[in-house]
Amino acid sequence: MIKRNPCITNIRAGYLFPEIARRRREYAASHPNAKIISLGVGNTTEPILPHIDQGLTEGARKLATVAGYSGYQDEGLPELREKISAVFYRGQFTAEEVFISDGAKCDIGRLQLLFGAGTPAAVQDPSYPVYVDGSVLIGAAGGWTGEGYAGITYLPCTMENGYFPDLSKLPENSLFYFCSPNNPTGAAASREQLTALVAVALKKGVIIVFDAAYAEYIRDPALPKTIFDIDGSRECAVEVNSFSKPAGFTGVRLGWTVVPLELKYAGGESVNKDWNRITGTVFNGASNIAQAGGLAALDGEGLKEIRQLSDFYLGNAKRIRDALNALGIVCVGGDNSPYIWARFPGRDSWDVFAEILEKCEVVTTPGSGFGPAGNSFIRFSAFGHRADVEEACSRLARLRA
Ligand SMILES: *Cc1c(COP(=O)(O)O)cnc(C)c1O
Numbered sequence: 472m473i474k475r476n477p478c479i480t481n482i483r484a485g486y487l488f489p490e491i492a493r494r495r496r497e498y499a500a501s502h503p504n505a506k507i508i509s510l511g512v513g514n515t516t517e518p519i520l521p522h523i524d525q526g527l528t529e530g531a532r533k534l535a536t537v538a539g540y541s542g543y544q545d546e547g548l549p550e551l552r553e554k555i556s557a558v559f560y561r562g563q564f565t566a567e568e569v570f571i572s573d574g575a576k577c578d579i580g581r582l583q584l585l586f587g588a589g590t591p592a593a594v595q596d597p598s599y600p601v602y603v604d605g606s607v608l609i610g611a612a613g614g615w616t617g618e619g620y621a622g623i624t625y626l627p628c629t630m631e632n633g634y635f636p637d638l639s640k641l642p643e644n645s646l647f648y649f650c651s652p653n654n655p656t657g658a659a660a661s662r663e664q665l666t667a668l669v670a671v672a673l674k675k676g677v678i679i680v681f682d683a684a685y686a687e688y689i690r691d692p693a694l695p696k697t698i699f700d701i702d703g704s705r706e707c708a709v710e711v712n713s714f715s716k717p718a719g720f721t722g723v724r725l726g727w728t729v730v731p732l733e734l735k736y737a738g739g740e741s742v743n744k745d746w747n748r749i750t751g752t753v754f755n756g757a758s759n760i761a762q763a764g765g766l767a768a769l770d771g772e773g774l775k776e777i778r779q780l781s782d783f784y785l786g787n788a789k790r791i792r793d794a795l796n797a798l799g800i801v802c803v804g805g806d807n808s809p810y811i812w813a814r815f816p817g818r819d820s821w822d823v824f825a826e827i828l829e830k831c832e833v834v835t836t837p838g839s840g841f842g843p844a845g846n847s848f849i850r851f852s853a854f855g856h857r858a859d860v861e862e863a864c865s866r867l868a869r870l871r872a
Contacts, residue, residue, distance in 0.1 A: 657804015
């Protein structure tokens with residue numbers, strides 16, 4: 472018999488979302504009349520808007536015609552690659568630097584394959600789980616130590632440092648996963664912070680994997696929406712992004728990764744060329760239907776719909792933040808991101824989670840699930856129907872007692 476992959480043995484099994492689901496089921500079983508509302512998951516809830524829907528529908532119809540049929544598109548439809556560069560990067564990238572994917576998370580997994588077990592990983596703490604878990608899966612990190620995984624550098628993002636890490640702790644020649652606006656903290660890095668990040672990366676030989684999945688939620692015009700707004704970033708960063716959160720494509724599946732031609736390894740080889748090799752080997756391209764939807768999302772009408780949808784979720788976020796502030800609970804996020812990160816000093820995340828579930832019948836996400844520095848925090852997600860969010864917000868007042 473084959474032995475189990477030791478990297479999989481290293482991963483802690485189902486400690487966050489399965490545990491949340493278990494606790495929710497347990498509460499529902501003992502309170503059969505409870506109307507539980509979830510502000511827990513990062514999954515979109517609102518329907519795809521009409522113009523983008525039309526793009527998807529026409530994309531599907533075309534495949535059923537001789538003239539419109541298409542098969543494998545490898546790195547993506549050239550029109551979409553160019554349009555992404557034009558819309559999000561002021562045209563500074565050629566189509567060969569923009570790779571279309573079936574989502575940002577999937578590309579993060581493939582980037583881990585690209586950089587391999589020998590490249591140490593550093594993360595913001597707390598962070599989106601795939602950065603750490605995927606690093607463990609490919610052997611770039613070891614087993615659970617009780618505080619984190621061996622070999623991962625956790626850079627705490629706390630209230631005290633404004634949710635931006637101490638870059639002097641970033642290891643040389645590492646891969647640094649950096650997400651802004653951040654999931655779970657909702658904090659968005661300033662131009663000065665990203666400028667400092669790029670300077671440190673260039674000095675230390677670090678490659679930044681910049682996750683911009685929530686860029687379209689930025690409303691403050693002073694905040695950069697991409698790492699490629701910062702000089703020098705083309706020599707030290709790749710950017711992953713997605714239609715999931717701005718266009719409601721969580722179930723459609725479409726994203727992209729930008730790998731600049733200037734990005735090189737220590738030996739001078741091209742990272743872009745290797746990324747092409749990886750995606751050509753273990754990925755055969757995103758759905759042509761999804762890409763037709765993506766093209767529609769990036770024309771004038773589609774961009775208006777992206778704005779409308781993200782405004783809707785930001786409206787939810789404002790309601791949640793106001794409800795928490797009214798209780799004197801300190802929080803960050805929700806202004807340029809759909810997450811609110813609420814602080815409960817001196818308390819354990821899971822205890823707060825249980826209290827909110829029992830008193831308010833609202834499901835949240837315990838901050839400790841995103842990394843050691845997340846303890847004493849709760850993540851509230853703004854993805855939900857308006858009536859549910861309003862009901863949940865009114866119930867949060869019960870925490871006052
Ligand atoms: C939701 C999310 C993504 C998007 O992943 P897809 O695979 O494109 O759906 C990427 N990064 C972060 C931080 C997210 O929260």
